[in-house]
Amino acid sequence: MTDQDTTGNTGAITANLSPLPDKVGVDGLEDIWRKNWDDSGVNAFQGSRDRKAVFSIDTPPPTVSGSLHVGHVFSYTHTDVIARFKRMQGYDVFYPMGWDDNGLPTERRVQNYYGVRVDTSLKYDPDFKPPFEGTTGKKIEARDQVPISRKNFVELCERLTKRDEQQFEELWRALGLSIDWSQTYHTIGEHPQRVAQKAFLRNLARGEVYQQDAPGLWDVTFQTAVAQAELESREYPGFYHKIAFHFEDGTPIYIETTRPELLAACTSLIANPDDPRYQPYFGKSVYSPLFHVKLPILAHPAAEMDKGAGIAMCCTFGDVTDVQWWRELKLPTRPIIQRNGRIVMSTPDWITDQKGREIFAMTEGKTAFSARKIIVEQLRDSGDLDGEPTPTKRMTNFYEKGDKPLEIVTSRQWYLRNGGTDEALNAELIKRGKELQFHPDFMRVRYENWVHGLNGDWLISRQRFFGVPFPLWYRLDEQGEPDYEHPLTPNEDELPIDPTSDVPHGYDESQRDQPNGFMAEHDIMDTWATSSLTPQIVTHWAEPDEASKALFQATFPMDLRPQGQDIIRTWLFSSIDRAHLENHCLPWSHTTLSGWILDPDHKKMSKSKGNVVVPNEPIKKFGADAVRYWAASARLGLDATYDEGQMKIGRRLAIKLLNATKFALAIGREDDQHHVAQAATAQWDPQQITEPLDRAVMASLAAVIDEATENLNAYEHSKALETIETFFWRFCDDYIELVKNRAYGTADATGHVPSAEAIQSARTTLGLGLDAFARLFAPYLPYATEQIWSWMHALQGSVHRAPWPTSAPYAQAAHGTDPNLLLWAGNALAELRGLKSQAKVSMKTPILHATLTATTDGVEALRQALDDIAEAGRVTGELGLAEAGAGAGAVGAGATGSAGAAVAGSTGSAGAAVAGSTGSTSPANSTPGDTTGTTGTSSDTTTGAESAGEVPEFSVSIADDAELGEPPAKKPKHKG
Secondary structure, X not given: OOOOOEEXXXXXXXXEEOOEOOOOOOOOHHHHHHHHHHHXXXXXXXXXXXXXXXXXXXXXXXXXXXXXXXXXXXXXXXXXXXHHHHHHOXXXXXXXEEEEOOOHHHHHHHHHHHOEEEOOOOOOOOOOOOOOXXXXXXXXXXXXXXXXXXXXXXXXXXXXXXXXXXHHHHHHHHXXXXXXXXXXXXXXXXXXXXXXXXXXXXHHHOOOEEEEEEXXXXXXXXXXXXXXXXXXXEEEEEEEEEEEEEOOOOOEEEEEEOOHHHHHHEEEEEEOOOOOOOHHHOOOEEEOOOOOOEEEEXXXXXXXXXXXXXXXXXXXXXXXXXXXXXXXXXXXXXXXXXXXXXXXXOOOOOOOOHHHHHHHHHHOOOEHHHHHHHHHHHHHHHOOEOOOOEEEEEEEEEEOOOOOEOEXXXXXXXXXXXXXXXXXXXXXXXXXXXXXXXXXXXXXXXXXXXXXXXXXXXXXXXXXXXXXXXXXXXXXXXXXXXXXXXXXOOOHHHOOOOOOOOOOOOOOHXXXXXXXXXXXXXXXXXXXXXXXXXXXXXXXXXXXXXXXHHHHHHHOOEEEEEEEHHHHHHHHHHHHHHHHHHHOXXXXXXXXEEOOEEOOOOOEOOOOOOOOOOOHHHHHHHOHHHHHHHXXXXXXXXXEEOOHHHHHHHHHHHHHHHHHHHHHHHOOOOOOOOOEOOOEEEEEOHHHOOOHHHHHHHHHHHHHHHHHHHHHHOOOHHHHHHHHHHHHHHHHHHHHHHHHHHHHOOOOOOOOOOOHHHHHHHHHHHHHHHHHHHHHHOOOOHHHHHHHHHHHOOOOOOXXXXXXXXXXXXXXXXXXXXXXXXXXXXXXXXXXXXXXXXHOOOOOOOEEEEEEEEOHHHHHHHHHOHHHHHHHHOEEEEEEEEEOOOOOOOOOOOOOOOOOOOOOOOOOOOOOOOOOOOOOOOHXXXXXXXXXXXXXXXXXXXXXXXXXXXXXXXXXEEOOOOEEOOOOOOOOOOOO
């Protein structure tokens, strides 16, 4: 059954059994086995060089500046289940971990944590000490932050992210993620910087990146450009203002706008060419109110006839539609919003009217909000405001991590081609998406919709400080003006470089920022520009040493990219774009996409709502295996509710696995005090499985292994878990209960002592079954399964390096036995126990005689397990069998209930008085400390079909002439 300790080709197992603890539990297992795994290197990549032997995972590098969230354990557990499964299948699993430690979130956290901000004019202070070390969650206003140099700021970023990374690593280790911790990286580290800069230089050489002065989305809080993929549309309150523009003769024409502060930036009025209200005015001109600037009235199909007045002012720039009109109608550029979100400090030259210049001067340096108040008041005074502003709510673009609406400003930025302006490239990236295996497949449409909807190339530059610098400098002419068209670049073997401190070839430091000298590119790369290269980073793409070349050949393209569904448009798409341009292939063959975690009220968890659960808490409360069980029970692509009830079930499952295994391994080894203090050796040879009921278990187990393996190979971890768990509870609640007396070699009820062969058959089935369950549950419950594996295979290695079970040996051991025999026997035992439950007597109460009724197939199945059924049900007298609906007068079965007994006549049916119990084989009815299963009865016996007069499949009932004996006397309680 397992490659280790087998004898010949029979599948026999030699089990080295350890002493067993008196009590079992899941508490404390994490600490025991984490250290063992670290010391033994059980999760380490073995360095295989054969690509077919390796399973490589592009693990998501979490943003360490964010707070720990129970959602983190959710998706990472899904990945770990697959990693552990593949390792047991014999793959050399390459499972690294990275930390996404650069970008805007980190900078904001550092600003608040240390109370600092960057001033690029300041020099580095090697002795700088921040004014704060944590601000207890309070946000420090910018005016109160201490200005420091860029280098000092970067050092503080590195210091804080290192601390944050330790918290994440501790969480991942506690959760039992089987990551190879020797394979870690930081997106701001030297190696990732080299990869990012090298990829950029190659993109530059091929013409795949370019810089351009153009209007772009700008976050005034973070002071940086924002890419299309980082946008978030939110509802934002505002007011519609009805404003009059005037023709030459003074006739008014009204527009409605929510942004009157941009009136000075207006270039034209635009209406739809099909709008009859404005068709007579196309080609004519009007004058703007307050500023008296002459403006044309133009036509464009993007103008919405049913929005506002149907005619709009086009300003540079109020929204992306303004950009479209500006570009397509070749309008003048009249920007008045600065990068800090305030109005420019000097009056634009296109405003020539003296009164207009005076009004504009009143807005200089004001925020957009303050400028709006001034302009509205001036419009009111001039009579150009028709009525009062009308409240409205509009959908406005925000940076996904920002809290103020985005502005559109003109700036020089770097762009990477992504199919947004190139139809051929767009089609190629759509084709790549069709090559990728999405799990679940319905997520593919999100990728395709995103690629089809791109309207521009990927903006990859950011005006921030903590990130990967662009490896570029620019020549300065005799006037000190930069030559942006011909950037200076380093050699690849010099990477990574920082152009603000390193010097280009042919220059020295004294020529920095001097006429005829050079200047550095000060922008840094967007964090996604680095994260999009994680497949190349972890596989050591384009590194010159032989070890890196071998690693790349063995791991790339990678097998799996697990990630959240919300970043398909960013991380997944950008990674495909980068690999397509650089490697001419997909970066991986599969992607698994997890859903969101919702609170118990089915609301998305967020810090602002106060419904976030810190993941350490449920791990401490229920144990890591229980939390993993909850996470693994959820299907890919679907949202899941945070459910401590599921965690309790997972905890009970882990405890049940421990108890059932201890029970089976203790048989025949206990001393007079019921301790198992001595080690032992056991032989579990499938050829020794001779009893039909035992063989039915082997047949069922073979089917379970096939189904679970198929599901896991298809990345359906939740379906595999359901299959394994369902049969495990049947194994415990039905099989162990049925055979425990035979396994002990006792016959307390029937007096029919089992043969040595029957005893060995039961013990072998128990051993082989629980050995298989240890391996089947190992990807889900790594701590509990490692514990029981150490009892079964002491000093024989980890269950997580044991081979995944295959069905063939179990199917061979079944010898063609119908697996449904276990269902029939379990339902029969449930009926016998249900008889006692209805009588409200102890389960130890003997049954003097009873007749089981079932279909013809059922009677034949029950006959093969009648001794075990009678013993487990404590039938001391006659246990007969009858076909449902058969006539009376048939010969009754013998008192011992032997398999050869004649079938008794009976008028019993599925509707007999004692039939139809309400017990269940579900884990909810199992007691954590129970070693042999539940005392509940099978839910298979009462169904809607039965109430309609039909006999359900595998239905067993008891004839109403059954007789119970006297309940056993209660033992007196000892006092003292």
